Amino acid sequence: MSAKSDNTHNIIILGASFAGISAAHVLLRHVLPPLASASSITYKVTLISPSAYFFWKIGCPRSVVFPDLLPLDKQLIPVTDGFKEYESSRFEFLQGAATQVDHGSKTVTIQDSSDKVGGEDKKYDLSYDSLIICSGTTQSSPLFVQHGTDAATRKAFADIHERLPKAKSIVVAGGGAAGTETAGELGDAYGSSKDITILSGDDRLLSNLSPSRGQDAERILKQLGVKTVNNLRVASVTEVDGKTLLKFSDGTERTVDIYIPAVGDQPNTKFLPKDWLNERGFVKTELQTLRLSVPDVSGVYVLGSVGSYSAGGVLDIYNAVRPCCESVRVDLVSLLRPQVQVELEKKQKVRFPCSLIKSSPPLKEHRSPYKQWTGETQIIPIGRHHGVGVLFGWGIPQWFITMIKGKTFMIEKALPLVHGEDYKKA
Numbered sequence: 001m002s003a004k005s006d007n008t009h010n011i012i013i014l015g016a017s018f019a020g021i022s023a024a025h026v027l028l029r030h031v032l033p034p035l036a037s038a039s040s041i042t043y044k045v046t047l048i049s050p051s052a053y054f055f056w057k058i059g060c061p062r063s064v065v066f067p068d069l070l071p072l073d074k075q076l077i078p079v080t081d082g083f084k085e086y087e088s089s090r091f092e093f094l095q096g097a098a099t100q101v102d103h104g105s106k107t108v109t110i111q112d113s114s115d116k117v118g119g120e121d122k123k124y125d126l127s128y129d130s131l132i133i134c135s136g137t138t139q140s141s142p143l144f145v146q147h148g149t150d151a152a153t154r155k156a157f158a159d160i161h162e163r164l165p166k167a168k169s170i171v172v173a174g175g176g177a178a179g180t181e182t183a184g185e186l187g188d189a190y191g192s193s194k195d196i197t198i199l200s201g202d203d204r205l206l207s208n209l210s211p212s213r214g215q216d217a218e219r220i221l222k223q224l225g226v227k228t229v230n231n232l233r234v235a236s237v238t239e240v241d242g243k244t245l246l247k248f249s250d251g252t253e254r255t256v257d258i259y260i261p262a263v264g265d266q267p268n269t270k271f272l273p274k275d276w277l278n279e280r281g282f283v284k285t286e287l288q289t290l291r292l293s294v295p296d297v298s299g300v301y302v303l304g305s306v307g308s309y310s311a312g313g314v315l316d317i318y319n320a321v322r323p324c325c326e327s328v329r330v331d332l333v334s335l336l337r338p339q340v341q342v343e344l345e346k347k348q349k350v351r352f353p354c355s356l357i358k359s360s361p362p363l364k365e366h367r368s369p370y371k372q373w374t375g376e377t378q379i380i381p382i383g384r385h386h387g388v389g390v391l392f393g394w395g396i397p398q399w400f401i402t403m404i405k406g407k408t409f410m411i412e413k414a415l416p417l418v419h420g421e422d423y424k425k426a
Contacts, residue, residue: 007040007041007042008041008042008043008044009041009042009043009044009129009130009332009335010044010046010126010127010128010129010130011027011043011044011045011046011128011129011130011131011132011328012046012048012108012126012128012130012131012132013045013046013047013048013132013134014048014098014108014131014132014133014134014135015048015049015133015134015135015136015268015304015306016047016048016049016051016054016079016093016134017049017054017055017057017134017136017304018304018314018317018318018417019134019136019303019304019305019317019320019321020047020049020132020134020303020304021047021054021079021082021417021418021420022317022318022321022417022420022422022423023132023134023303023321023324023325024045024047024083024091024420025082025420025423026321026322026325026420026423027043027045027325027328028045028086028090028091029420029423029424029426030325030423030426031325031326031328031329031332032045032090032332034344034347035329035332035333035336035344038336038340038343038344038347039336039337039340041336042089042090043090043332044089044090044091044092045090045091045092046091046092046093046094046126046128047079047083047091047092047093047094048093048094048095048096048098048108048110048126049079049093049095049096050095050096050097050113050146050148050149051079051095051113051146051148051149051150052078052079052080052093052095052114052149052150053076053077053078053079053146053150054076054077054078054079054082054414054417054418055075055076055145055146055150055153056074056075056076056077056411056414056417057075057144057145058314058405058409058410058411059074059075059408059409059410059411059414060075060143060144060178060182061178061181061182061184061185061381061409062185062409063075063157064143064157064160064164064182064185064260065164065182065185065186065188065189066185066189066384067157067161070408070409070411072153072154072157074411074414075411075414076150076153076154077414077415077418079093079418080093081418081419082418082419082420094110094126095112095113095114095149096110096111096112096113096114097110097111097113097148097271098110098111098135098271099111099123099271100271101131101271101272101273103273103297103300105127106127106128106129106131106299107125107126107127107128108125108126108128108131109123109124109125109271110123110124110125110126111123112124113148113149128299129299130299130300130301130328130331130332131299131300131301132300132301132302132303132324132328133272133283133292133300133301133302133303133306133307134303134304134306135267135268135269135304135306136267136268136304136305136306137265137266137267137268137305137306137312138264138265138266138267138268139178139261139262139263139264139265139266140261140263140264141156141260141261141262141264142155142156143156143157143160143260144178144262160258160260163257163258164190164258166257167194167257167258168194168195168257169194169195169196169197169256169257169258170186170190170194170195170196170197170256170257170258170259170260171197171198171199171234171244171246171254171256171258171259171260172186172196172197172198172199172260172262173198173199173233173234173259173260173261173262173263174198174199174200174201174261174262174263175198175199175200175201175202175204175205175206175207175214175228175230176206176207176208176262176263176265177206177378177380178262179198179200179205179260179262179263180198180205180206180217180221180380180382180388181380181381181382182260182262183196183198183221183226183382184220184221184224184226184381184382184383184386184387185383185384186226187221187224187225187226187382187383188224188383188384188385190225191224191225191226192225195227196225196226196227197226197227197228197229198221198226198227198228198229199229199230199232199233199234199248200228200229200230200231200232201231201232201233201249201263202230202231203230203231204218204230205217205218205221205228205230206378206380206388208378209376209378209388209390210376210390213376213388213390216388217380217382217388220382220383220386220387220388221382223386224382224383224386232248232249232250233248233249234246234247234248234249234259234261234263235247235248235249237259237261240255243255243256243257244256244257244258244259246259265305265312266281267280267281267282267283267305267306268306269281269282269283269306275294276292276294276297276300278308280308282306282307282308282310283302283306283307283308284308285302285307285308285309285310286309287309287370287372288323288366288369288370288371289323289327289366289369289370290302290303290307290309290320290323290324290327290370291327293308298331299331301324301327301328302324303317303320303321303324304317304320305317309370309372311372311373313377313378315373315377316372316373318422319370319371319372319373320370321423322368323368323369323370324370326366326367326368327366330363330364330365330366333363333364334364341363341364344363345362345363373392374392374393375392375393375394376390376392376393377390377391377392377393378390379391379396379401379404379405380401381401381402381405381406381409383406384402384406384407385398385402385406386398386401386402386406387401387402387405387406388401389401389404
């Protein structure tokens with residue numbers, strides 16, 4: 001960690017998954033360099049995450065069942081590998097978990113989770129001038145999201161890979177995309193030889209989509225040998241002699257060899273001030289600017305599934321990255337001296353000659369407000385050759401689902417994401 005100097009503007013990003021990594025690259029490549037060159041200010045981005053690894057969680061259903069087709073090591077990529085192009089004065093990655101945010105003093109308390117601290121309980125405070133909250137959501141199983149460092153996820157995968165071939169009965173809880181995809185992979189591999197059941201707490205699978213999509217998913221799973229039970233939730237879980245005793249919401253119970261919970265999508269916000277959160281624990285967010293929507297609090301932004309604005313999903317994150325960073329840019333420009341702002345306006349006219357003919361937006365005007373996509377959009381492979389998909393409300397054929405996602409679970413996009421390849425151009 002480097003000390004803050006008087007002419008340094010520190011931008012802290014909490015979370016190094018899809019949202020945090022993308023925002024860091026956009027700021028470092030496109031937002032901050034023009035401001036730094038026009039002023040005497042040094043802008044520094046500090047990216048903070050409990051894990052040193054980015055996790056391509058999209059591929060989890062395939063990796064759980066077919067590790068030879070999608071090894072876990074391909075999904076876990078060191079965060080720092082993607083940021084080697086930036087000088088240490090402009091970027092720093094810190095491995096640790098935020099435990100408190102005090103906006104009065106503009107500090108974040110970090111619990112160090114790196115290997116270098118060993119068994120020590122090392123906490124420290126970091127000052128920020130701008131804060132971007134990208135802490136995301138968590139699930140109950142480390143198969144689908146990292147719990148702190150990568151250690152729990154690696155252990156969970158090693159455990160299920162050892163137990164799965166010998167198991168006779170498997171229950172997947174959760175009728176959303178992760179649960180449906182996992183059940184599909186299990187059915188593809190073991191549908192004819194194991195008792196596989198998927199539970200949905202709603203009246204159908206994929207309840208966020210139209211009823212016909214859930215019905216299609218249930219039909220495909222049945223073809224693969226997977227039984228679907230709707231309107232049933234797991235009330236309690238007890239490990240007994242290497243098996244799992246499940247008690248259900250209807251009062252019944254069952255003992256199975258493997259239980260895979262694909263539920264519990266909760267926001268990672270316990271470290272934030274309570275008045276920053278809505279009744280469900282998500283961060284209050286202005287819909288168009290993605291600034292924190294709390295009176296008298298400025299310089300705080302929200303990006304990704306942790307925000308109250310978000311519908312969830314990676315596509316929604318991609319849609320919000322540039323609008324969020326644009327809000328940061330607008331606010332940073334407003335902090336510059338008037339003379340510097342004038343110089344930046346002149347440079348903009350030189351860079352974009354068309355602005356000499358047609359007036360361009362002022363630098364302090366937000367140029368790309370966030371707009372939520374309308375219409376259903378989700379691609380859900382169910383096994384290696386089937387699936388349910390819809391793009392902007394239009395159903396798509398199964399061969400297209402396989403080509404786009406089902407073949408590789410898009411793992412070829414993981415490394416480019418860490419390196420910010422989608423944000424090379426402004």
